[in-house]
Amino acid sequence: LLKVIEQGEIFGAETFFDASVWTVSASALRRSEISCLPLSTTVDWHGEYPALESKLQSLAERYGQIQDSLEELKKSRREHKRYQVEGTVTVTVQEEDRSSEGLQMKGEMADVSAGGASYHVRISSKKNARVLLGREVLVQIPCRSARNKQLSVKGILMTVRSLYSMTNDYSAHIRFKNILNNEELQGIIEAGQAGR
Numbered sequence: 001l002l003k004v005i006e007q008g009e010i011f012g013a014e015t016f017f018d019a020s021v022w023t024v025s026a027s028a029l030r031r032s033e034i035s036c037l038p039l040s041t042t043v044d045w046h047g048e049y050p051a052l053e054s055k056l057q058s059l060a061e062r063y064g065q066i067q068d069s070l071e072e073l074k075k076s077r078r079e080h081k082r083y084q085v086e087g088t089v090t091v092t093v094q095e096e097d098r099s100s101e102g103l104q105m106k107g108e109m110a111d112v113s114a115g116g117a118s119y120h121v122r123i124s125s126k127k128n129a130r131v132l133l134g135r136e137v138l139v140q141i142p143c144r145s146a147r148n149k150q151l152s153v154k155g156i157l158m159t160v161r162s163l164y165s166m167t168n169d170y171s172a173h174i175r176f177k178n179i180l181n182n183e184e185l186q187g188i189i190e191a192g193q194a195g196r
Contacts, residue, residue, distance in 0.1 A: 004029070013060030080113035080179075085192020087142040089119050091172070093157075094136040101138070107172065109141070112188050116155065116175045117141065120163065123170050129160040132172070139174060144194075145187030153180070 005011050011026050028034075045052050086109055093103040107121035117139065123129045135157050143151035155174040163169040180188070 010060045080115045082111045082113045083189050084111050085109045085189060087192045090140040092138045093132060094138065109192055110171065114180045114185050116173065118171055118173045121170055121172055122168050124168060129170055132157050132160050137174060141188055142191040143184060143187040144190045145183050151184055151188065
């Protein structure tokens with residue numbers, strides 16, 4: 001149990017405003033009245049009420065962050081230690097039918113662990129960010145121990161989160177299909193900390 005949600009609090013904002021796979025669920029402990037705002041409803045608001053989304057996001061941050069409860073309870077959803085690294089990554093999104101490679105984007109590494117990585121990338125719109133969620137990717141990561149100093153890693157995009165509400169800058173989080181071995185992880189860390 002992470003938190004008992006009280007009257008007036010908000011649950012689910014993390015997946016409403018950011019494209020992410022969220023592993024928290026809620027159950028009513030007693031008879032409850034719940035209001036629901038479907039994401040599809042907000043699509044029509046962008047033209048008519050352009051500032052409404054940022055106001056809703058501010059409200060949700062004030063009255064409903066489960067992440068705060070995770071930190072308070074010192075529970076981490078991450079299995080592996082993360083290391084801050086720098087460097088440019090190339091991410092190729094695989095087509096859903098896996099017949100060919102699709103969109104390719106470049107981003108700046110933020111951190112890496114044996115099980116995944118995050119990077120910053122510019123995406124033209126939130127709608128495009130949501131389309132990337134759950135897609136298989138091939139990531140080219142700078143790595144001192146790899147041939148050609150680039151390690152190719154397959155993974156799945158788990159979260160695409162807006163960094164700033166008024167820009168197209170996003171943080172993308174990838175879970176690797178296979179855990180990196182120690183030599184691969186150390187090679188990435190060394191390459192990513194060389195410029196510091």
